[in-house]
Amino acid sequence: MTAPPSDIAGGLDPLIHESSRLVIVSVLTECQVADFNFLLGTTGLTRGNLSTHMARLVSAGYVEETKEFVDRKPHTEYRLTAAGRAAFKRYRQAWARLTGRA
Amino acid sequence: MTAPPSDIAGGLDPLIHESSRLVIVSVLTECQVADFNFLLGTTGLTRGNLSTHMARLVSAGYVEETKEFVDRKPHTEYRLTAAGRAAFKRYRQAWARLTGRA
DNA sequence: TAAACTAGTTTGTGTGGCAAACAGCGTGAC
DNA sequence: GTCACGCTGTTTGCCACACAAACTAGTTTA
Numbered sequence: 001m002t003a004p005p006s007d008i009a010g011g012l013d014p015l016i017h018e019s020s021r022l023v024i025v026s027v028l029t030e031c032q033v034a035d036f037n038f039l040l041g042t043t044g045l046t047r048g049n050l051s052t053h054m055a056r057l058v059s060a061g062y063v064e065e066t067k068e069f070v071d072r073k074p075h076t077e078y079r080l081t082a083a084g085r086a087a088f089k090r091y092r093q094a095w096a097r098l099t100g101r102a
Numbered sequence: 103m104t105a106p107p108s109d110i111a112g113g114l115d116p117l118i119h120e121s122s123r124l125v126i127v128s129v130l131t132e133c134q135v136a137d138f139n140f141l142l143g144t145t146g147l148t149r150g151n152l153s154t155h156m157a158r159l160v161s162a163g164y165v166e167e168t169k170e171f172v173d174r175k176p177h178t179e180y181r182l183t184a185a186g187r188a189a190f191k192r193y194r195q196a197w198a199r200l201t202g203r204a
Numbered sequence: 205t206a207a208a209c210t211a212g213t214t215t216g217t218g219t220g221g222c223a224a225a226c227a228g229c230g231t232g233a234c
Numbered sequence: 235g236t237c238a239c240g241c242t243g244t245t246t247g248c249c250a251c252a253c254a255a256a257c258t259a260g261t262t263t264a
Contacts, residue, residue: 012121019114026201074242099128
């Protein structure tokens with residue numbers, strides 16, 4: 001049995017599916033923790049974009065951020081929450097089912 | 103060796119990555135041929151959306167459309183082109199690499 | 205002939221991704 | 235001290251695009 005038609009792409013959580021955020025979440029899955037500059041380098045995004053994408057992921061509860069001062073300079077670290085990991089897992093399953101690599 | 107940073111998500115052809123079109127392309131991969139109404143049912147899209155998505159895929163050269171009259175009514179069929187199949191293959195590889203399921 | 209149906213297409217609107225401009229803070233030159 | 239510059243992010247303005255509603259073109263039913 002398959003999902004109702006209207007729901008076929010519904011499993012693809014759009015928050016994760018968007019390319020930039022997919023990169024971010026994949027990186028965070030491997031790294032456990034990553035700071036802003038590291039993500040800046042690995043994703044190739046501009047500061048502005050990275051900032052807004054992170055804000056979205058945080059407000060969705062997928063990512064947790066810790067802001068502190070290091071060497072008297074601001075420093076932000078991100079890590080996936082349990083919800084974020086679960087959402088990513090569901091996303092990958094949905095994608096695989098959808099594209100026939102189930 | 104990995105792709106240059108700015109290009110990390112670049113392998114995810116946005117034309118295919120968008121959820122609705124990902125469904126469409128996946129369906130066409132399995133079906134070889136599908137008509138408008140069939141896609142309407144399997145994707146759960148509205149006529150308008152399906153129409154514009156198909157137009158995009160056609161103008162990108164990923165899908166080929168044949169329009170004819172059946173029982174005096176218009177009837178449109180779609181099938182993937184070789185380019186479309188190749189693009190989908192690349193997309194799946196890029197996605198797998200990206201999400202660490204390489 | 206008029207209403208209703210089928211098969212799509214075009215149009216209008218809102219969301220959201222993107223880069224550029226901006227802001228806050230610290231450090232060094234003068 | 236204050237002015238310029240760099241570092242770390244945030245806010246703003248624009249543009250593309252996904253979505254649904256309105257529309258077109260032709261057919262069947264009454």
